[in-house]
Amino acid sequence: RWHTGPPVHLSLARMAPKCAHCGKQSEALKRCARCLHAYFCGADCQRAGWKAHKQTCAPPLPPEDVFDLVKAADEALDAGGVLKWEGRMEELMIRQTDDTKSWILQAFMQAHLIKSSGTENELEHVLAASRLEEQRAELLGKMERF
Numbered sequence: 001r002w003h004t005g006p007p008v009h010l011s012l013a014r015m016a017p018k019c020a021h022c023g024k025q026s027e028a029l030k031r032c033a034r035c036l037h038a039y040f041c042g043a044d045c046q047r048a049g050w051k052a053h054k055q056t057c058a059p060p061l062p063p064e065d066v067f068d069l070v071k072a073a074d075e076a077l078d079a080g081g082v083l084k085w086e087g088r089m090e091e092l093m094i095r096q097t098d099d100t101k102s103w104i105l106q107a108f109m110q111a112h113l114i115k116s117s118g119t120e121n122e123l124e125h126v127l128a129a130s131r132l133e134e135q136r137a138e139l140l141g142k143m144e145r146f
Contacts, residue, residue, distance in 0.1 A: 021049030036060055037087050058084055063091050067104075074107040082111035098139055105136040
């Protein structure tokens, strides 16, 4: 069958999820029962990838509760507590003022910079912080134009 509706932008089209451990892409993957965000091929991949996934695995909560948890972790300088919710950052920014969006981006950026010091994932954290700073600069530039 061919799509006969309005054009669909490629980024909006649903793509098959990827396994959070091995990277295999398939419609047959299973979701993590706790966070409902990560996908795995099965129990073996989930067990093998648990050490990395547990850093971000959290039960689904309303965005308001997540925002409060991010704020509390940021105030406590708990970078891991902030980054645990990074998968929901876009959702947190919906319906927020530009000032609040800027704060959210800054909190995640600072958490990445804290985590980068002397870790094996230092470059990954620095690059993530750099991307967040670019988003924040773009947002601040937009705010200054108005």
